[in-house]
Amino acid sequence: MIQKNTTQVSEFLLHGFSSQPEVQTVLFFLFLSMYLLNLIGNITIILSIRCDMQLLRTPMYFFLSYLALADMGFASTIIPKALQTLASHKKTISYCGCLIQMFFYIYFGNADSYLLASMAYDRYAAICQPMYYSTMMSHKRCLQLAAVSWTVPMIHSLLYTILMARVEFCHPGEIRHFICDIYPVLEVSCSETKVIDFVLLTEGMVEILGPFVLIIVSYALIFYSIMKLPSAVEKHKAFSTCGSHISVVVLFYxxxxxVYFKPNAKNPSLQDMIATVMYTMVIPMLNPFIYTLRNSTMKSAIRRVIRQHFH
Incomplete structure (x- = not known):
């Protein structure tokens, strides 16, 4: 049996996508473009909503502003380090840097999930319980849902970061990924990982599937209510209010x-890295466009912000 070198590593080597300079150059400009579009789009969303008090008091836009903030944080956790790696050809990340990236990666990813669930609940209340909507989605309730969406993921993320900090890693610590995600990092561990494996299968599944189940239940009830509407025009109007959110949910989940629910999730492949790029870079970049292209209210708010600040 080959004995592993159990010297605790001070840094990890991220394999990334390719060592070919031409590929790295293309990826650098691709990731940089997506990051800039992410920042421009999501900052525009936040400014438009925060500068329009009427929009800010609307639950859907209230949560959308926080979703934009989470999307910026999600991408900012991943892309700057990826750009540094591609530009410098230095594929290492420090031990502490890896844990910090893991913390914020898990945190913003789960915050996205909870905010999408809060938005699904808002759509359920608006379509299925219109008579009680103002009570169900009062400003106090929105603040409570936002607090849960930010606090619970932080506790979840802190738990995994603490557990990972107790794991010993084998030298030279080569991670077969371009980020410090839990499964790829656990691949280079030398100590017992039964505790964290058990937490991943229990608390981790509940944390990920909980918001998703709430979204599924909300939309099942929404579709049931919409199908009972007598007019085709009313049905189309009701569906149109959910279209953007459904698109984001499908892409994100x-x-x-x-990445996480296929049988060989612990052995990341090139397809897994591409999927990770999709939901950490591409989707956060697309969200502002998905929520504004078919939304006349949002487009009007953006035009007002542009007139106020650039004229």
Whole structure:
């Protein structure tokens, strides 16, 4: 049996996508473009909503502003380090830097999930319980949902970061990924990981599937209510209010499911890294466009902000 070198590592080597300079150059400009579009789009969303008090008091836009903030944080956790790696060809990340990236990666990813669930609950209340909507989605309730969406993921993320900090890693610590995600990092561990494996299968599944189940239940009830509407025009109007949110949910959870819920999730492949790029870079970049292209209210708010600040 080959004995592993159990010297505790001070840094990890991120394999990334490719060592070919031409590929790295293309990826650098691709990731940089996506990051800039992410920042511009999500900052525009936040400014438009925060500068318009009427929009800010609307639950859907209230949560959308926080989703934009989480999307910026999600991408900022991943892309700057990826750009540094591609530009400098230095594929290492320090031990502490890896844990910090893991913390914020898990945190913003789960915050996204909880905020999407809060938005699904808002759509359920608006369509299925219109008579009680103002009570169900009062400003106090929105603040409570936002607090849960930020606090619970932080506790979840802190738990995994503490557990990972107790794991010993084998030298030279080569991670077969371009980020410090839990499964790829656990691959280079030399100590017992039964505790964290058990937490991943229990608390981790509840944390990820909980918001997703709430979204599924909310939309099942929404579709049931919409199908009972007598007019085709009313049905179309009701569906149109959910279209953007459904698109984001499908894209986000599609990527998450591909990475974490397939049988060989512990052995990341090139397809897994591409899926990770999709839900950490591409989807946060697309969200502002998905929520504004078919939303006349949002487009009007953006035009007002542009007139106020650039004219």
């Amino acid at each position: 599609g990527g998450v499911s591909w």
